[in-house]
Amino acid sequence: MGGCERRTETPPADVNEALPAKTTTLPTSTESPTLAAIKKRGRLNCGVHQGLVGFAFTDNRGAWRGFDVDFCRATAAAIFGDPDAVRFVPLTAEQRFEALRDGRIDVLWRNTSWTMGRDTGGELSFAGVNYYDGQGFLVRRALNLSSASELNGARVCVQAGSTTELNVEDYFRTRGIEYRPVVVKTEEEARQAYAREACDAFTADISALAAARTTLPNPQQHVILPDVISKEPLGPVVRRGDDQWTAVIRWTLNALILGEELGVTKANVAALERDSQDSRVRRLLGEEGEFGPSLGLPRTWARDAIAASGNYGEIFERNLGQQSALNLARGLNAQWSARPSGLIYGLPIR
Structure with a gap:
C-alpha cells in the first residue's frame, strides 16, 4: 500500500435505501x-x-x-x-x-x-x-533524539481541531519548551508534510504514527520517541x-x-x-x-x-x-x- 490513506470512490450515503430484509433477528416489544x-x-x-x-x-x-x-x-x-x-x-x-x-x-x-x-x-x-492508545512523536532517527523534551524550537506537524493539537500544546507549555506548530487540516496532510520534511516531528496517537511509518520510503530511518503524553482510550x-x-x-x-x-x-x-x-x-x-x-x-x-x-x-x-x-x-x-x-x-x- 502506497500511503496511510487511499482515495476510493464511495457511493452516496443514502441511508434510506431499502435493502432486502433479513429474517435472522428476533422481535422485541422494547426494540431500539x-x-x-x-x-x-x-x-x-x-x-x-x-x-x-x-x-x-x-x-x-x-x-x-x-x-x-x-x-x-x-x-x-x-x-x-x-x-x-x-x-x-x-x-x-x-x-x-x-x-x-x-x-x-x-x-x-x-x-x-x-x-x-x-x-x-x-x-x-x-x-x-x-x-488503549496514547499520543507520541515520530522523528527522523538521524536527529538522534531520546525524548520529546529535546524538541525545543522544533517544527511539529499536528492535525487541526483534534485532541492531539490540544495535548501537544499542553505538553510543551507546561514544560516551558518552545515549538513551532505546523497545523494542517487532516492526518493525511500531516503525514505528507512530515514526509517532505516540512516539520521535524509528527505527533498523533502512537498507533497512527506506527501506521504512518510503514508508508515512508525508508521506515527504519524513523523512530517513535518513548514519551507518551496523553491517555487516548x-x-x-x-x-x-x-x-x-x-x-x-x-x-x-x-x-x-x-x-x-x-x-x-x-x-x-x-x-x-x-x-x-x-x-x-x-x-x-x-x-x-x-x-x-x-x-x-x-x-x-x-x-x-x-x-x-x-x-x-x-x-x-x-x-x-x-x-x-x-x-x-x-x-x-x-x-x-x-x-x-x-x-x-x-x-x-x-
Whole structure:
C-alpha cells in the first residue's frame, strides 16, 4: 500500500435505501429505534476512518480491512448473522460526529478518544473502549533524539481541531519548551508534510504514527520517541438517547473480548457451541439464557460476531499485532488475566 490513506470512490450515503430484509433477528416489544431502522434497512451503516493502515483502509481489490472494520463486521453479524450486511462510510475527523448526529451512520468505529467533553456534550455516547492508545512523536532517527523534551524550537506537524493539537500544546507549555506548530487540516496532510520534511516531528496517537511509518520510503530511518503524553482510550460512539442500541454495541464488543478470555475462536466456535460444558461459554454462545433476545438480537448474536471476525485477540493480531505490518505489542491492550497483564477486561454475561 502506497500511503496511510487511499482515495476510493464511495457511493452516496443514502441511508434510506431499502435493502432486502433479513429474517435472522428476533422481535422485541422494547426494540431500539436505531436497531429497528437498521433491520428495516437491511444493513448497518458504520462510520470509519477514510484510510488508516491497520484500522480502516481498502485493499487492492477495494475491500475494507482493518481493526475497526472488523468490529463493524462483527456488529453486522450480531444483528443479521451476516458480516457483509454493512456499509462503510469513510469520514474525516471533522465529519465523524456530525455524520453520527444527523443519522448518516448508526455507529462510529473510528479511532475516537473517549473524553469528558465529548461524553457530556449531550449528543454522543461512548459504548466502551476497544483500544488503549496514547499520543507520541515520530522523528527522523538521524536527529538522534531520546525524548520529546529535546524538541525545543522544533517544527511539529499536528492535525487541526483534534485532541492531539490540544495535548501537544499542553505538553510543551507546561514544560516551558518552545515549538513551532505546523497545523494542517487532516492526518493525511500531516503525514505528507512530515514526509517532505516540512516539520521535524509528527505527533498523533502512537498507533497512527506506527501506521504512518510503514508508508515512508525508508521506515527504519524513523523512530517513535518513548514519551507518551496523553491517555487516548479509543472506542465506538453512538447517538445519545437510545440506550438499547448503546447496549448492543457495548455487549458486542464485550462478547469479542470474552471470546478471547474463554478461548473461543473463529476456528473452534462451532465445536464449542456443540460440545462445551462451561456455562460461561454456553451463555456466550447462546446455548443458555436469553441474552441475545434481551438486546433485540438472535440468541446466537455473540457466536455469529466471533465467527465473523474472530475474538478480540484475533482481530488485534491480524490488524495491529505480530501478523500485521504495524507489529504493535499488546501492551495495555492485553487481557487483564495475561502475563504481563493489560486493561482489556470483558464484562460477564450472566
